Amino acid sequence: MMRLFRDKRDHPLGEVFNRYYWLQIGLIALSIVIGIGCSAWVIKGTLLTTALEQEMEHYWQRMERNPEAALPDTKNLYGYRWSDDELAPSEFRNLKLQSGVxxxxxxxKDRMTVYGTRNGEHVFLVFGESNVNKLIWLFGLAPLMVSLFLLYSVLWWWNRRARRYFSPITRLANALEHIDWEHQNNRASPFKEIKTDSNLEAEYLKQALEKYHQVLSEFIQREREFTGDVSHELRTPLTILKGNVQLCQARYGDNKSFTRLQNTIEDMQLLVDTLLAIARNTTSNLQSEKIRLSELLQDVVSDLNSVSLAKGMSIDLNIEVDEVKRHLYPSMTKMVFSNILRNALNYSQGTSINVILEKNKVLVADNGIGIDLPNNSKVQELTNQQLQLDIKGHGIGLQLVQKLCKQLGWRVELFDREYYLMTHPKVDLSLSSGLIVVVYLNDQPPK
Incomplete structure (x- = not known):
């Protein structure tokens, strides 16, 4: 499990430290480049130019005192002198010499030079730039690189110390963020193998998280066991009741009381089966089939035909696409749409229900009283937060649908009917009050 966490993307806290660390290095590197560029410009563009001009002026002063003054001849500076253009060195005869640097x-080599004339004398001084470059490297850049190396080493050490201090916290945060509450083993703590590196605050946090994880895991396990046990226990009496109702219908004939009782038992059986599927909380033990969704919807509508007649409502199924077979779990798929339709039949207080199958979604629209969506909105995704809202008049059907769709990888949204039809004019429905439940299907085959 720890290997999985290390492979995950760093926690935002670690990303902040990394970001500032590399930002510091980038700014330092940028300052170095700018500093070196400015130094080269100052040294070569200003200081050397000024130095050569001063050398030339100094030589003219020497010539005034001694017309036979020798030319500079050092490791970094040497020169040429002639009094007539015809006596100029051969390498300078083709050059267009101008006064100045x-x-x-x-x-x-490409070198810096300074040229001047005075009293018929021509003086041409050449600067040995390569020697100065060596001096700049030896006494300028080399010390700078050493100091930068020391600075980077200090930054690296500081970053390691900071990461060592905060790394346990980021690993704990990662472990908490990636806990799979749906399938995790309640006996295995995801924080157990995280080392706190003698960080007392991280150790206290780790112990608190382990205790929290244990308590919450035990609570989830108890809830699942209770839901599963209750669902199993309710199946037997419901089956007996259903059988006795059928015997009564066979002996005394159909009447409204038996029909209502039969419908109520079927509602209870669907509720028990749904709760049991939610308690199992996995689709791994279910068998998927490649089947057309329209066939399942037709079965659901047929099963609810007697209920809809008893309620005085009609269910119309419209298939608007050339449907292909999908990988589906027939039992859970029927549970989803049976709950939505039964919910509409029991609580919508309308006269008709339209089931529309589109390419990647199914619409279930009623023309009843609708429900008040939160914050006066016209659309609401059915999420865990939505389950905490008060949706009186629509039972627990929508809550069960949300839990089942979460296991199937589907998404559910609730729309005010008028709003949906105005924003989707291609949907062929009459504009009236009511609720539209949209189930967005997952094209990927179930895993």
């Missing part, structure tokens, strides 16, 4: 290709 320029760059020329001298001695096989």
């Amino acid at each position: 320029h760059r020329h290709y001298i001695d096989g």
Whole structure:
């Protein structure tokens, strides 16, 4: 389980630390590049230019004192001097020399030069730039790189210390976030293998989470066992009642009392079967079949025909697509739509129910009184939060539908009928009050 958590994406808290760590490195790297660029511009573009101009001026001053003053001849600076254009060095005769500092290709390299004339004398000084580059590297960039290496090392150490301190908390948060309450083993704690690295606060948090997980797991297990046991216990008396009602109908004939009793028993059997399916909380032990959904819907409508007649309502099934076979769980699929239709028959107070099968969704529309959706909205997705709302007049059918659809990977939304028809004009229904339940199907085969 821990390997699974490590493979997951980092928790937002860890992402924050990583983000700021790399942001610091990026800003430092950017400042280095800008600093080096500015240093190169200052050194080569300003300091060297000023230095060469001063060297030239200094040489003219020396010539005023001594016309035979020697040219500079150092490791970084050397020069040429001539008094007549015809006596100029051969490599300079084809060059268009201008006074001031320029760059020329001298001695096989592109170098900085300074040229000037005074009193008929021509002076051309060449700067040995490569030597200065070595000095810049040795006394400028090398110390900078060493200092940056030390700075990055400190940042890396600080980040490791920070991650060591907060890593247990992020791992605990990840473990809590990815608990599979639907299929998890209540005896195995997902926090057990997380090391807190002597972090007392993380250790206290870990112990509290383990206790919380144990209490909640035991509660969920008790609820499932209770629901399953009650469902099993109710099946036997309901079966006996159904058999006795059928015997009474065979002996005394059909009448309204027997019909109502029969319908009530069938409602109770559907409720028990639904609760049992929810208690099992898995589809792994069910057999899927490749079948057309329209066939299942027709079976459901046929099964509810007697109920709808007794209520004075009609159920119309419209198939608007060339349907292909789907991978479905027939029993749970029938439970979903039986609950929706029985809910509409019992509580909508309308005269008709339309079941429309589209490409990837099924609409169940009634023309009854509808329900008040939360916050005066016209659409509401049926989620766990929705189950906490007061939906009197519509029983527990919608709640059961939500739980079943969650196991099937489907999604359910409730719409005010008028609003849905105005926003979906292609739906061929009369504009009236009522409720539309939309079940969005999953195209993927069940796993």
